[in-house]
Amino acid sequence: MTRTTLEPPDLSDDRIMRVVCGLRPCRRGGVRIEAERLGSKTIVHNYGQGGCGVTIGFGCAAVVHEIVRTVADTDEPIGVLGGGVSGMTVARALLADGYRVRVYGQKWAGETTSDLAGALWLPTGIEPGETPEQQQRFERILQRSHEVFASLDRDRYGVESIPVYEPSYASHCPEYFVGGVIDEPVAIEQLPIAGPARSGRGFRTDFVHTPRFLRTLLEDVRAGGGERVTTTLRNLDAVRALPERVLVNCLGLGAKDLFGDDRMYPGYGVLVHAQPVDLGYVIHDGYKYLFPREDALILGGCFVADRWDAEPDMAIGREIIAHHRQFFAGR
Secondary structure: OOOOOEOOOOOOHHHEEEEEEEEEEEEOOOOEEEEEEEOOEEEEEEEOOOOOHHHHHHHHHHHHHHHHHHHOOOOOOEEEEEEOHHHHHHHHHHHHOOOOEEEEEEEEOOOOHHHHOOEEOOOOOOOOOOOHHHHHHHHHHHHHHHHHHHHOOHHHHOEEEEEEEEEOOOOOOHHHHHHHOOOOOEEEOOOOEOOOOOOEEEEEEEEEOHHHHHHHHHHHHHHOOOEEEEOOOOOHHHHHOOOOOEEEEOOOOHHHHHOOOOOEEEEEEEEEEEOOOOOOOEEEEOOEEEEEEOOEEEEEOOOEEOOOOOOOOHHHHHHHHHHHHHHHHOO
């Protein structure tokens, strides 16, 4: 980790731009990736990524791709349900293999929860699965996602390697570092941030500037010949009426009602967007974090399970701001 003394951000009132809210598409028991029959159609499910849609999207898409290849030749059109990050990574993978792809979405990447957040490549807030087989698959998903991220044009996709600092009192979660895709944190006697002395841990991982990343995914799908259809699928009859025989379900929270999956639930989150600053590091303390996105300094956050309203809770927003001010003041 770098020994350079880093400057703290200015979090004064005139730097705060807005308080926003998003619902993470979480699933008890972990991500669902499997095929099932719906009349004459095959549905390949791919949802439940929680707050990790950017982190594990490419890995999930690789598993979906493997399943699709067992049920459809590349000359058969494939329908993708959902225009967020999960749907777009699947569409990108299938198009690259020569499939014709039509994506059905109510909202598109850039209009969804992922666009509000900063994405640190760290698999937090998601269950790896309930069985050894599911856990092994989750590790394979992480490995595959990591490989794809390493192959990207990082400037085009808005990906950069960044140091992450955790205060010593923050919980250490070794399950986030499985498979060696992220180096284990190292103890630091004094975090290299100007101000009061504070011990902690540090590691490096990728940070994703989500607006640029999502725009690029859309460009990839368009350039690959993918078609987008703006629609709302209100029931299974609407799904059965789609022309494609094989459909990939990337609807996130929408899968709860449409496909009757009661394991799905929202992870309500509040973020504060401050004026952007080229900070050069991330502060991570569970759901209290600070991300230097290119268009905003992202102050997080919270996780409230099963809260469905999408209105930002201003009391939580004020608490987030106070927490980060206190952190840099040494309290």
